[in-house]
Amino acid sequence: MKERTRLSISFELNGSPRRIEVEAHRTLLSVLRDDLGTVDVKEGCDEGVCGTCTVLLDGRAVSSCLVLAPRVHGARITTLLGLSPDGRPHPLKEMFVRHGAVQCGFCTPGMVLTAYAFVRSHPQTTRQELRKALAGNLCRCTGYAKLLDAVEAYVREVCSVR
Amino acid sequence: MSAREVLERVGWRVVGKPVPRHDAWDKVLARTAYAADWEMPGMLVGKVLRSLHPSARIVRLDTERARSLPGVVAVLTARDVPRNTLWTDVPGQTTEVGPLRAKVHVLAEERVRYQGEPVALVAAESEELAEEALRAIEVEYDPVPGVFDPQEALSPGAPLVHSDSKSNLLARWTVRTGDVRGALARADVVVEGTYRTQFVDHAYLEPEAGVAWVDSDGVLTIRVATQVIEHFRDVADVLGLPHNKVRVIGTYLGGGFGGKEDVTVEVFLGLLAWVTRRPVKMVWTRQESLLARPKRHPFVMRYRTGALRTGELVAQEVELLADAGAYAFLSALVLLYASTTACGPYRVPNVAVDAQVVYTNNPPTSAMRGFGAMQVVFAYEQQMDRLARELGMDPVELRVRNGLRKGDRLPIGQVLETHVALPEVARRAWQALGPAQPPSGPHLRVGRGLACNLQPYGRIVWLHDWASAWVGFEMDGSVLIRAGVPDVGAGQASSLCQIAGEVLGVPLDRVSIHVSDSALTPLAGTTTATRQLMMSGNAVLRAATELREHVLRVAAQLLETTPVELQLDGHEVRTPDGRCVSLVRVLRECARVGVPRSAFATYHAPAGDPIDLDRGGGRVFPDFTYGAHATEVEVDTETGAIRVRRYVACHDVGQAINPQSVEGQIQGGAVMGIGYALMERVILDAGNNQTTSFSTYLIPTSMDVPDVIPLVLESGEGMGPFGARGIGEPPVGPPAAAIANAVYDAVGVRVTELPIRSEAVARALYELAGHNG
Numbered sequence: 001m002k003e004r005t006r007l008s009i010s011f012e013l014n015g016s017p018r019r020i021e022v023e024a025h026r027t028l029l030s031v032l033r034d035d036l037g038t039v040d041v042k043e044g045c046d047e048g049v050c051g052t053c054t055v056l057l058d059g060r061a062v063s064s065c066l067v068l069a070p071r072v073h074g075a076r077i078t079t080l081l082g083l084s085p086d087g088r089p090h091p092l093k094e095m096f097v098r099h100g101a102v103q104c105g106f107c108t109p110g111m112v113l114t115a116y117a118f119v120r121s122h123p124q125t126t127r128q129e130l131r132k133a134l135a136g137n138l139c140r141c142t143g144y145a146k147l148l149d150a151v152e153a154y155v156r157e158v159c160s161v162r
Numbered sequence: 163m164s165a166r167e168v169l170e171r172v173g174w175r176v177v178g179k180p181v182p183r184h185d186a187w188d189k190v191l192a193r194t195a196y197a198a199d200w201e202m203p204g205m206l207v208g209k210v211l212r213s214l215h216p217s218a219r220i221v222r223l224d225t226e227r228a229r230s231l232p233g234v235v236a237v238l239t240a241r242d243v244p245r246n247t248l249w250t251d252v253p254g255q256t257t258e259v260g261p262l263r264a265k266v267h268v269l270a271e272e273r274v275r276y277q278g279e280p281v282a283l284v285a286a287e288s289e290e291l292a293e294e295a296l297r298a299i300e301v302e303y304d305p306v307p308g309v310f311d312p313q314e315a316l317s318p319g320a321p322l323v324h325s326d327s328k329s330n331l332l333a334r335w336t337v338r339t340g341d342v343r344g345a346l347a348r349a350d351v352v353v354e355g356t357y358r359t360q361f362v363d364h365a366y367l368e369p370e371a372g373v374a375w376v377d378s379d380g381v382l383t384i385r386v387a388t389q390v391i392e393h394f395r396d397v398a399d400v401l402g403l404p405h406n407k408v409r410v411i412g413t414y415l416g417g418g419f420g421g422k423e424d425v426t427v428e429v430f431l432g433l434l435a436w437v438t439r440r441p442v443k444m445v446w447t448r449q450e451s452l453l454a455r456p457k458r459h460p461f462v463m464r465y466r467t468g469a470l471r472t473g474e475l476v477a478q479e480v481e482l483l484a485d486a487g488a489y490a491f492l493s494a495l496v497l498l499y500a501s502t503t504a505c506g507p508y509r510v511p512n513v514a515v516d517a518q519v520v521y522t523n524n525p526p527t528s529a530m531r532g533f534g535a536m537q538v539v540f541a542y543e544q545q546m547d548r549l550a551r552e553l554g555m556d557p558v559e560l561r562v563r564n565g566l567r568k569g570d571r572l573p574i575g576q577v578l579e580t581h582v583a584l585p586e587v588a589r590r591a592w593q594a595l596g597p598a599q600p601p602s603g604p605h606l607r608v609g610r611g612l613a614c615n616l617q618p619y620g621r622i623v624w625l626h627d628w629a630s631a632w633v634g635f636e637m638d639g640s641v642l643i644r645a646g647v648p649d650v651g652a653g654q655a656s657s658l659c660q661i662a663g664e665v666l667g668v669p670l671d672r673v674s675i676h677v678s679d680s681a682l683t684p685l686a687g688t689t690t691a692t693r694q695l696m697m698s699g700n701a702v703l704r705a706a707t708e709l710r711e712h713v714l715r716v717a718a719q720l721l722e723t724t725p726v727e728l729q730l731d732g733h734e735v736r737t738p739d740g741r742c743v744s745l746v747r748v749l750r751e752c753a754r755v756g757v758p759r760s761a762f763a764t765y766h767a768p769a770g771d772p773i774d775l776d777r778g779g780g781r782v783f784p785d786f787t788y789g790a791h792a793t794e795v796e797v798d799t800e801t802g803a804i805r806v807r808r809y810v811a812c813h814d815v816g817q818a819i820n821p822q823s824v825e826g827q828i829q830g831g832a833v834m835g836i837g838y839a840l841m842e843r844v845i846l847d848a849g850n851n852q853t854t855s856f857s858t859y860l861i862p863t864s865m866d867v868p869d870v871i872p873l874v875l876e877s878g879e880g881m882g883p884f885g886a887r888g889i890g891e892p893p894v895g896p897p898a899a900a901i902a903n904a905v906y907d908a909v910g911v912r913v914t915e916l917p918i919r920s921e922a923v924a925r926a927l928y929e930l931a932g933h934n935g
Contacts, residue, residue: 039199040192042416044367045448049856052367080192093190097182100822103830104651105189106367106416112190135865138856140367140417141651143829145869146822 009073013038014082022069029053029064032079040080040109044138051137054110055079061117063136080109083116091158092116092151101150103141111137115151123159127152166817166884177664177884180822183656184670185414185649197387197413198371202441205373206235208427208434209292209444211282211299212454213274216488216849217308217321217523220272220301225282228298233291235438237299238283240269243433244402248425250491250528262498264332264490266526268400268429274303275323275488276525277849278454285434285442308523310849312485313462315520323488323521330521332486333494335501337775339573340512345477349468353548356464357541358915359898361457361485361844362837363853364530365861368416369451374431375441377409381681382436385411386428389418389648390688391680393425397432408432412678418650419834420529421455423690424491452854456491456528457844459484459519461500463541467548473555475511475564478545480504482517482538484527491528493519499534499618501775502574502782506542507584507616508564513573523849529690531834535617536895540916543613543899547906557612557903561588561790566616575773576781581879583814587790588614590873591812595792599807605800608807609908613899614790618783619692619888620767620881627767627784629697630684633662633705634760635713637753639733639745641668643675646683647698652890653823654694658702660819661883665706666713667730684762692787692888695819697765699883704763712757717748768881785880787887789813791832791896795904802924804905806836811896812873816880816887824889828872831893837862839898843917 005024010017013036022031029046032038032055041064044052048066055064056078083090092112096102101111111134118133119125125133130151131144139147188194225237240246248266270281282299286292309315309323315330323330346352372386384397394410401408415422427444434442446454461484468477482500486493501517550560565584571577592612601608621627632644643662649655659673676683686698714725717735720743721728729736736742752759773780794808811832818824841860845852853859880887902913911926 037201039195042196042368043198043445044369045856047448047855047857050367050448080190084191089187089191096190097186100180100182100186100826102183102186102189103653103826104366104368104415104417105185105194106196106651108189109192131864135863138367138861138863140365140419140834140861141830142826143831143833143870144864144867145829146826148864148869 007070009070011072011074012076014078024070026069027065028067028069028072031069032064038079042106042109051110051114052107054113054137056113056117059117061114080112083112092154095150095154099146099150099153101142101146107137107139111139111147119151119155119159125155166878175664175667176660176670177819178817178821180820181660181670183653183823184659185656194414196368196416197385198445200373200385202373202375205441205443206285206287206438207289207292208283208285208431208442209296210280210430211296212450213270213279213281214277215274215303215305216277218274218303218305220270220274221304222300222302223281224300227300228284228295231291231295231298233287234284234295235287235440236285236434237295238433238437240267240271243268243400245400246271248396248400248429250424262494264494266489266491276523277851278525279488283430283434285438308849310522310524310846312483312520312522315522323523332490332519332521333497335498335517335775337501337513337515337573342477342479342512342514345512346466346468346479349476350471351549351552352466352468353545353552354466355541355544355548355914356462357544359461359537359540360916361460361846362842363452363457363844363859364419364421365859366417366419366421369446369448370422370426371445372427372431373441373443374435376435376439381407381409382432383409383411384428384431385413386431387415387422388412388426388428389422389650389690391646391648391678392685392688393428394680396425397429400429401432401436409681412648415648415650418689419531420533420690423529423688424456448856449854452859453851454525456487456526458530459493459496459527459534459537461537463538465541465545467545469549469553471553473553473560473563475508477512478505478510480515482515484519485524486519486521487524487526488521489526491526493527496529496534500538503535503616503618504538504542505573506539507566507582507614507788509566509570510573524846525851531831532617532891532894533691539613539615539895540898540902543896544902547611547903558588558592561614574775574780574782576783580785580881581814581877583788583875583877584614586875587788587812587814588612591790591792591810594810594871594873595794595808599794601796605798606796607799607908608794608796609904609906610792610794611900611903611907612790612792613896613903615892615895616786616788617692617892617895618786620696620784621691621693623768623770623781623784624772626769627687627693627697628764629686629701630762630764631686631698631701631705632684632760632762633702633709635709635749637746637749639749640672640674641666643673643702644683645675645677645698645702646680646686647694648678648689650689652827653820654689657695657819657823658698661699661702662706665703665710668732672732692890695886695888696882697767699886700765701763703883704765705761708761708763712761713748713752716752716755716757717743720748720751785887787813787815787889787892789892789896791900793900793904795901795908797905797908797923799909799927802920802922802927804840804918804920804923806868806901809868810871810873811893812875813889813892814875814877814887815889816882817876817878817885818874819883819886821874824874825872827889828893829870832870832897833862833867835894835897836867836901838894838916839901840917841866
């Protein structure tokens with residue numbers, strides 16, 4: 001096996017500081033899943049198309065399979081688990097459950113995080129805008145309508161009454 | 163009194179209510195461990211070496227260099243597999259099923275027959291080492307001529323995919339009733355069409371994955387994403403082990419759609435774990451999944467349909483040709499579904515169906531949602547549209563006039579014993595489209611289309627299907643269900659909780675379930691064929707009903723009354739005059755007097771023996787689900803681009819156990835069907851797959867589809883619990899035909915090939931314009 005550059009990186013994962021040594025070519029997805037056991041991040045296509053492995057990088061939704069691990073040095077990473085920081089389910093998650101937006105559940109982590117990040121920056125959004133915002137996250141089970149129902153309900157019932 | 167009647171008397175508590183699924187919370191809180199999320203101490207990584215040639219002889223296969231790499235623990239070829247044959251038949255069957263029994267090699271022997279065929283296996287200490295081992299295996303191929311088109315495969319002198327068979331024909335089915343030639347000759351109108359469908363992939367988001375290990379008691383255990391835990395028998399057969407030494411634990415699936423019905427990783431994992439005596443994990447990449455997994459069958463369908471001036475159908479002549487790819491898998495069975503449903507939900511007195519499925523050197527084809535009963539919808543529903551136009555009839559009227567009714571016979575001779583909701587679904591779907599909307603731009607035309615279908619639920623009756631379940635009270639009054647049903651994400655497990663909760667009067671948060679473990683949960687058969695709600699649902703219903711009787715009998719003794727008077731509400735048992743005893747007290751009394759606090763039940767579906775289709779007169783399926791989809795599309799006359807603007811899907815589900823889940827199945831199924839109609843296709847170039855990533859194999863995104871409006875009808879006449887019908891597969895059938903009919907309505911172009919590509923529509927429009935001067 002060839003010698004590979006190894007780097008020591010520190011970042012915040014779901015609110016906790018992490019410091020690990022990684023080979024420079026590793027993706028954030030594989031480090032999160034294989035090294036840190038953060039298996040709530042799912043792997044769907046490994047080429048940035050399906051959105052399944054979405055995480056929040058400093059609050060922005062990214063495909064973790066396209067992010068090299070050293071890139072997150074000093075950054076804040078949030079996965080689905082990190083969206084319930086106080087142990088209580090985030091209201092967006094409750095909307096997913098209540099509206100039947102979860103079927104096989106494999107797209108759910110990425111879908112919830114993408115929706116969360118989008119709505120945070122667009123609190124007055126419309127269904128059509130949501131449709132566009134979620135277009136990078138594939139779902140093979142729900143037909144999208146119930147996903148949109150869930151996020152729309154979150155916008156209407158939770159975000160607008162702050 | 164039927165379970166439905168009991169419920170109507172005491173009032174429904176949880177069945178029929180859109181309650182959140184118990185697994186939804188686990189999934190949003192990231193507590194569900196899918197197959198690839200599982201780890202074991204000392205685990206190895208397993209990988210598959212696959213052929214890049216669609217048709218070649220293996221001249222040399224040398225694993226020595228790979229074996230000698232440090233960190234590589236095992237390298238296996240066909241020579242290392244104790245019994246290198248996998249029988250792809252139906253578990254638990256009791257009848258000889260002829261061509262339905264087919265064999266596949268675990269690893270290629272001296273020949274590869276499709277691109278992606280497994281040639282060797284490796285297990286290594288890390289993923290990188292495993293990949294290095296794959297690269298170190300030396301294989302020398304000698305390409306041999308292949309055959310890539312089923313029609314060509316049937317021609318004399320075509321290269322044989324399997325040299326031990328006389329031709330490339332895998333299976334043939336015929337259906338004959340009446341005199342089709344004579345009837346066509348006497349018909350006032352005859353319409354003809356040839357329709358082609360494509361290879362498509364299941365494209366579930368969770369790739370195939372699993373972990374296997376050998377327990378301290380010598381049992382090979384495989385934790386795997388599968389629709390069929392009964393594949394433990396296949397693994398045992400391949401390894402030459404007794405069946406009781408292999409256990410399959412099924413995970414909650416990230417989608418299946420039929421693609422996790424055939425064996426995926428489990429045999430490879432079993433071999434590697436058994437040989438290395440260490441835990442092994444295997445996760446296929448997306449590329450591997452799209453390259454090598456069996457696809458949905460492409461069909462060529464020739465239809466001639468005759469009708470009287472009144473619109474009455476008199477005859478239908480059908481030829482079907484399907485591509486099996488390189489190995490049989492479930493192709494003969496898929497073709498049987500196609501042949502026997504080829505005339506749709508209509509009364510056709512004279513029918514001749516000739517169907518063939520043929521080996522090629524394309525990727526194998528096997529089960530996918532709709533299972534042969536969906537390809538034919540694209541054909542028979544465009545035939546109906548053609549007829550309606552030829553006769554100047556309303557599309558709903560033509561369908562209602564010819565629609566099957568309860569008591570009618572299908573062309574195969576099967577009598578329809580339950581309600582046939584065809585008129586209702588067709589009318590409701592069509593009406594729900596609402597007033598026509600004008601086009602949204604100058605070059606756009608709007609059109610509407612309708613398509614109906616019937617889809618069997620449950621296995622064909624000559625497989626003598628059965629499922630078992632165990633339901634018990636714990637001493638605190640909570641309920642536990644054990645059922646060997648794999649949950650593919652459609653809510654299989656959750657529906658069972660609702661059924662048991664309903665019968666036992668226990669709130670859903672006090673009901674829990676273990677599913678999908680071949681050692682610890684009673685076997686329930688496959689989660690396929692839209693069968694689990696009927697099969698496991700009825701088994702749980704029986705077990706829960708029996709358990710309720712046990713408990714109420716003891717409660718009646720405590721309350722000095724008769725069981726029939728008593729109400730069970732989860733915490734206590736009450737008499738009509740207000741006396742009560744706590745459930746916990748009753749359960750203790752059961753234990754004291756030796757009355758069971760659990761029940762085990764098996765449900766046997768209607769069974770029968772294989773019929774002679776040529777002579778007809780028999781039953782093939784337990785029952786059917788009927789549906790109708792209506793759509794409004796907008797076609798750009800300059801580019802041919804199609805936008806689906808409105809979409810309505812109506813199905814008679816008998817009784818919705820969970821209306822929210824039913825809607826989800828309908829919406830998701832319709833969108834899968836819209837993808838099939840407009841964009842999905844596996845592109846093959848002489849057997850070479852050009853679409854092995856999600857950037858080339860396209861499935862619908864939220865921007866590609868409208869919100870599907872689900873309309874749920876409840877006739878109460880299904881064979882499932884409380885009169886439910888299956889709804890897993892039915893919604894994928896109609897979309898392609900509904901959209902094709904709408905495109906014709908919009909611009910007068912009859913699309914007969916899937917997917918309906920804008921280039922083809924634009925070309926046809928151009929030709930149409932030229933032709934019209």
